[in-house]
Amino acid sequence: MAFEKELKVAQLAVARASILTKSVFAEKAKGTISKEDKSPVTIGDYGAQALIIAAIKHNFPEDEVVGEEEASTLREQKELSSKIWNLVKDTKLSDEDSDTMLGGPLKTEDDMLNAIDAGNSAGGAKGRIWALDPIDGTKGFLRGGQYAVCLALMVDGDVKVGVLGCPNLPIDDSEPLKEDMGAAATDKEGYGVLFSAVQGEGARIQPLTRGALSGGHSISVKKVTDVTQAVMCESVEAGHSSKGDNAEIAQKLGVTGKPVQMDSQAKYGSVARGAGDIYLRLPVRKDYQEKIWDHAAGDLIVREAGGQVTDIHGNRLNFSIGRTLRDNKGVVATPANIHAQVLKAVGEVLSAKI
Numbered sequence: 444m445a446f447e448k449e450l451k452v453a454q455l456a457v458a459r460a461s462i463l464t465k466s467v468f469a470e471k472a473k474g475t476i477s478k479e480d481k482s483p484v485t486i487g488d489y490g491a492q493a494l495i496i497a498a499i500k501h502n503f504p505e506d507e508v509v510g511e512e513e514a515s516t517l518r519e520q521k522e523l524s525s526k527i528w529n530l531v532k533d534t535k536l537s538d539e540d541s542d543t544m545l546g547g548p549l550k551t552e553d554d555m556l557n558a559i560d561a562g563n564s565a566g567g568a569k570g571r572i573w574a575l576d577p578i579d580g581t582k583g584f585l586r587g588g589q590y591a592v593c594l595a596l597m598v599d600g601d602v603k604v605g606v607l608g609c610p611n612l613p614i615d616d617s618e619p620l621k622e623d624m625g626a627a628a629t630d631k632e633g634y635g636v637l638f639s640a641v642q643g644e645g646a647r648i649q650p651l652t653r654g655a656l657s658g659g660h661s662i663s664v665k666k667v668t669d670v671t672q673a674v675m676c677e678s679v680e681a682g683h684s685s686k687g688d689n690a691e692i693a694q695k696l697g698v699t700g701k702p703v704q705m706d707s708q709a710k711y712g713s714v715a716r717g718a719g720d721i722y723l724r725l726p727v728r729k730d731y732q733e734k735i736w737d738h739a740a741g742d743l744i745v746r747e748a749g750g751q752v753t754d755i756h757g758n759r760l761n762f763s764i765g766r767t768l769r770d771n772k773g774v775v776a777t778p779a780n781i782h783a784q785v786l787k788a789v790g791e792v793l794s795a796k797i
């Protein structure tokens with residue numbers, strides 16, 4: 444098996460970081476942190492990035508990381524920094540051997556800040572580079588909905604390993620996709636999954652509960668024989684993907700069900716396990732460049748599960764040109780057998796607008 448150690452480190456690091464984000468949310472849910480306070484997401488984001496980068500650097504010191512966050516403002520906010528440090532230093536997996544593999548907990552607050560800042564790679568087409576989004580779907584995290592801890596390894600610009608921690612998705616693959624799953628799910632039994640894929644070796648899912656990683660099975664997209672019955676999923680945020688265009692495309696395809704709205708790369712995971720079928724991300728602002736950390740893991744997981752992922756023009760997402768996907772516009776992720784049909788509808792609706 445290729446990239447065995449990379450996969451293990453990524454799975455364990457994402458699991459450990461997911462535990463941290465869940466504990467931050469639990470504080471918020473208890474009311475210790477007020478509803479208006481946005482700091483939980485900041486704490487979760489920085490903390491998760493520190494834990495994951497520390498694990499990568501311990502195991503693969505030469506590798507680079509493209510991480511969404513950097514610590515310059517945190518270095519000025521001592522109180523926030525020490526709050527995050529208190530969580531980071533205590534976040535452990537339930538299995539001690541696994542913690543040891545990750546290099547154990549970080550030693551000092553300064554180590555934590557340096558780990559966060561090590562996510563400063565410019566990306567590109569050469570060498571081993573990890574793409575990391577410590578909390579994708581910030582809005583979802585804050586409202587108790589879907590969010591994801593996302594990590595992918597690219598080698599020479601090609602995604603080889605992808606892992607998505609989705610603490611609020613149901614463990615049961617056959618549970619129908621619902622918008623409010625997250626709100627019901629936080630810290631309840633039966634929720635929390637980890638998706639992973641290695642290029643050429645398929646995609647898997649396993650439960651992400653109490654930090655233990657066990658069990659799991661391979662997953663595949665649903666074989667959609669009648670596109671009118673397909674389940675579509677889209678962003679919650681109207682500013683991230685055009686709902687109007689999505690509705691027109693659905694109509695053109697004859698899809699009758701309402702699209703399921705959820706934040707984060709949980710959408711990619713849902714398509715990969717056959718709970719959702721079509722994920723469209725339709726540009727709202729022409730000048731917006733998608734970030735590689737918002738797509739790298741999901742792109743591989745869907746493709747390894749038998750799906751196809753392109754932009755709205757039918758081009759593969761190009762992760763080799765830096766921190767953004769500036770060569771691509773939007774995303775069309777579907778089971779391979781209906782991709783051409785969906786892409787055609789996307790093209791017809793969007794070209795009529797130019």
Ligand SMILES: Nc1ncnc2c1ncn2[C@@H]1O[C@H](COP(=O)(O)O)[C@@H](OP(=O)(O)O)[C@H]1O
Pocket residue numbers: 576578579580581582678679680682683684705706707708727728731734737
């Ligand atoms: N104008 C825009 N168009 C598309 N995506 C955007 C956007 N502005 C921000 N985003 C990205 O959308 C991500 C969330 O996607 P989704 O809507 O699928 O949940 C955000 O990730 P973060 O939540 O990590 O900041 C952010 O990177």
Ligand SMILES: [Mg+2]
Pocket residue numbers: 576578579580736737
């Ligand atoms: Mg994101």
